[in-house]
Amino acid sequence: MRLRRAEKLAISPQILQHAGPMNAHAVKSPTRSTLIRPKSVWSGNALPLLLGIVCLSLSTSVLSQQSAGTIESGEYQTDSEARAAWRPMAGTAPVSTAILDGKAVLRFPCNFEGTQIERASWDHQVRLDLADYNGVQFDFFCQDASPVSHFSLYFQSGEGWYSATFYPETSGWNQITIDISAMSTEGKPGGFASIRTIRISAWRGSDKSTEFYLHGFRAVGGFGPNTHVGILRCDSAARTRSSDAASVQQYCTALAEQFKAAGIEYATVSDLDLTSGKLHRLKLIVLPYNPVMPENTAAVLVEFIKGGGRLLSFFGMPETLRPCVKIEVGSVVRPAKQGGFARIRFVEGVVPGAPLLVGQNSWNILELKPVPGASREVAEWLDDRGQPTGHAAIVASANAVAVSHVLLTDDISNKRQMLLALTGYLVPQVWQQAADATLARLGRLAGYMDFENAVAAIAKLAGENQRVEPHLAAGRKLRDEAIAHRAAGRYSDAWARAQEAADRLLTAYACAQGPIEGEFRAFWCHSAFGVEGMDWDTAIRLLAKNGFTAILPNLLWGGLAFYPSAVLPVSPEVLTRGDQLEQCLAACRKYGLQIHVWKVNWNLGSAPREFVERLRAQGRLQSNAAGETNQWLCPSHPENQKLEIDSMIEVVRRYPVDGIHFDYIRYPDGDHCYCAGCRQRFMRHIGVSALRWPQDVQAGGPHRQAWLDWRRANISTVVHAISEKARTVRPTVKISAAVFPNWPSARDNIGQDWKVWCERGWLDFVCPMNYTTSNVQFQNLVRSQRSWAGAVPCYPGIGAWVMTPDRVIGQIDITRRCGTGGFVVFNYDSRAVRDILPMLGKGITRPKKSGTPED
Template sequence: VRDEILIVRGNLSILKGSPEAESVRRYAELMAKLLREAGLEFGVVEDTDVEDGALRGCRIAIFPYNPDISEREAEEIERFIRDGGKVIIFYSIPPRIARLLGVEITGWMRQEYEGQFASAKLRTTVVEGFPLSIGQGSWNVRLIEPVDPEAEVAGEWIDSKGEETGIPAITVHPNGAVMGHVLTAADPEDKKRMLIALIGKLVPEMRPELLRAYASGAAKLGWFETIEEVAGFIESNLKEIPAERAERARRRLEEARAAFGRLDEIKGFGEAIEAIDEARALLEEAFFLSFPSRKGEFRAVWCHSAFGVPGWSWDEAIKHLAENGFNAIFPNMLWGGLAYYPSEVLPVAEEVGERGDQVKECLEACRRYGVQIHVWKVNWNLGGRAPESFVEKLRSEGRLQRDRFGNEVGWLCPSHPENFKLELESMLEIVRGYPVDGIHFDYIRYPHANACYCEGCRKRFEEETGAKVERWPEDVIEGDLAERFAEWRRERITRLVREVSRRAREIRPGIKISAAVFRNYPTCRERVGQDWKLWIEKGYLDFVCPMDYTNDIRVFEDLVRRQVEIVGGKAPLYVGIGASAPGLRADQVAMQIHLARKLGADGFIIFNYDLHVAEEILPKLRLGLTAEE
């Protein structure tokens, strides 16, 4: 049986080893996730399958991110469209296909200010059943210009303040639709609705099955598959929550059941989509209201941007956290080669001159609203952010890592004494300069198992251990010296944790030392030198945050259960939940927090505090999970 809907994965980028290969995989997986959660059945094919005619017989082909479409593939897409097939293409579109969709790509534009392409405002008059907008957080876009009377602008970019940019985000044409960027992980609920409506617009005869699928998907919450499973979970929680909240949850559940029961009576496509969303909203509210809260719990977010939530001031971002029952933030204020405050140790980001000392601004807001601030440092990793002159200096001094094949890696070599000093002093500079609640290690490891094997590592290993390496690096990877080198390599990481911990506590007694760590101990100890169990046992860390990023609830349960055993009560365990990576809905975030509590975690920390998490997830958690301080 032929699939009516096909996702085309851009494997031509993967096969050529393109730097975009990882993005190609990620956006294809994200598209599959959205369609699956919308209740749709679909197939997945590759660029190379399309070259061989794989689109023939399907009704709609979706290209989530295909930057290397070949001439042969483009010919097949043209044939598919001429035979009546429809396409939805994101971001990367060959000119000849653009013409068939009634548009021209006139350019490419990087955001001129943060939050410029925060959302796409959609036109429900153009596509029946569209949501009003979709959250995006796009950082650059292709400029799409309709050149055919049948091509219509169906959405335009708006910024984080709600201002219209006048730049088309989505166009539709009888042959298909184009969007000027990839579909990001933000705002999955509205994106599912957008895709259902778009497919219904392009292939109207599929509307009845689209509605059946969408209604079935709308009843799924957490990892429950039916409305009755969701209802069973809600009812099992009612005795554990305050009576007034339990009554509200019970009432919403009854209303949701009635709303789902009435769906068959609704005739119009757009009206039916709206009714399904309303039924889901009632079920969602009952679900979120039913979660028990836990008083005095550590509830935190990681914030990857040193400037906070795009488009918000630090005051707005911290106030919002506090209003939603959170009590700590971990803002990423320094990297291996860059600082977002007036550092005397690291190069300072240019934006600090324009936007001020970000540690100071965040700290002042935290004090106003009673939120803890734990400054997050990306250790060793330059992250492509350090000024080129600084990187060149490091390179000339032999301070960058090399992999086992001799290739340069954009990380500081942990065995180089000047790098150790730079890492130590940059973290202590924060502790001395600001009355922060904590300092937080991240990337406190090697990048992978194949680094660092620079000549400096060889020299220092030989000097410090007395070993003589004949064949470098083979002898220390699989030879007689492998065990000894592994221990020495691990100690290059551990000594920084130990020294920062000791000195920071001397400078500011009571400060909390913590780390974001890989979830897979002891594999991370062996492969990347991250021995976080030892750091807890030795008392170097006051608490630990394993990054348990997964959308598989069974995997999550196994991880947390194992971590509770590893920590063994020697330090608090604050479980890291990947709302932004891999990308979780609010109901899935809630289920993971609920389960982590039951398994013995002491608190949680969510990645990443962006617009989507701020607006779509935190307020829903506040209904139940974080209802009590």
């Protein structure tokens, strides 16, 4: 559900759903103890929808367009040649050659009908060096992608894999671009210089077969003539600090996305592949989050800096580099209270083009110290009341800038301007790049191709709506001013005006939309305390003002409650900040919103250590096949089932809520739970006295199907019991669940049989977490989900945290065209308040009453 993030937050830009083993709980620094992830994290196989499908059908990235030439043309003389090059995995049909639209292409058949394969996959052996490139690109055609939940691309290297997901935007030819900065790691890959296998997979979405075609697989980006910036990705973390690997990927991806959005060309370089020869072509190296660094890599960077190179670092700087850049680094500092590090304030005039204030809600920072006479503090930290904290946010010298935390994605527009200004401070040439790129793509929103096309289409969409034309006129004027500044060489001014023009065009598009009556419109709110910097009254008032009808606040986990509970441990913050359920409920009643209290089931998250250890000692935690335990309650343990039931019924009994909402109502992945208790209880269930454990219940084992049925029943038993008991306590209460989008896969892999829950009337509505930036994928999912939900309302989850407002509007429109009757957006946080909610309230959710948002 949301980037939670609890289950919601996740990762990258497209389907974030509960991504892979993205757990809702703590990730090592610099992530906060309850990292927001997409609501449900999928496991590698269940992958609901990737946080982001890291590639777009039409590439809009600012990768330098140097090409390595063709890696795989797709042009083979015979089927035999093609099949020798592309080997199918077990159960997958072989490739063949074809001619499509005059091109020689490879045909990949996805034989889902009549088979049990989870995915159709093919391997291609190569000797490939992508170390000097930003990514790969290929032409892709799939006339009917609806049977596929998502596509994946893998590179095998060292002792692991790099992976990314994608989905076509049209039923015709798509140009897919995958940026290696956004690829996840599995195992211990050895860098992009030594790739030995390319794997392409199509994951089953339904039992219908389909096919896709591929042509012209090529490397793109990298060290072009205008590439001044290099991002150093910390791939060594996967080998030496695996706990940091996910954070490394997350912050590297976030930085790359912001460089693209700002219009700055860059190259991504692995710290496993860094050489002096590569750095010789760059002016600036950026460290997005590099908790470890090989000695030889640090030595290359020292040589680079001494030779005139520049450095921009986030949340850390290797000790060997500090004397070269004249910046000292101290220890990690945590705020005395929540909101202690809330904003960055720049010293005016020191960093040209920097915004005065930038929102950044950091949970810890690294102490930075200027060297007198050689470096200085250029920005300071403020708390959430706007008061100085006495800590430096950014320190700069003649050849380096150090930022005391990672780059977060809150306050995204100011964050992007800050990144551009810091980069421009070190490499002034990037201002022209950014201005040119921003002007060139002005008007590319909501599928429009350019500025004039967008203006004409929005004007037509608006019809008699008089609120739209003033914004279009302002956008035209600002665009003309940007062009004039560009011609005069005032590149920072040109970039600023072009950004303002884009904002006006977006506002015009938002105002051109119209609401419909009777729609269920909700936000998931991952934080139990609502939007940071607001009380619940303010947060709920804003939702009502912008036409929303419900809130789903995350107020309890498997081992923690944010209200006085007699069943679960209570968060210590309840003592100082009060009963959060009571406060949210009061605000909802005041402003007329429904409240559906969201529980993270089974996952212990930030539960007190003593509570977790007591459960561990009692054998109540889950284990994988290797015997490793995690902080999830075992769903087959009777006492755990009782705890889940009692905690949710307590909410219904004590508070007059409109509904209760399941999340994480599943196993974490297909590798759980194999604890000793599960073994005993399953053997008793099937009436045997001995098993080869866990082989007999794994794929190919004699008891596999009985095992899958039993796992599903453990989850469904709790859903049924809570549904029945809650309605007995409060007959009007609504029962709902956030679920993985692909029911056929979810029922086996994670034991989430939500189609059955709908069929048996245990749910009053269901919310599949369709976290994808692809509208085609989103629409295909919604159509299937409506069929699976049957008579139960299906309110699709929209992953707004990875999308621009125009894309959120587009997916709301898809829910209307599919007749869902509503939708739920993830996540209600400061970014949503600032960037998403106001744009929705201007048109597509605009309330028809007093207090309507201003234009």
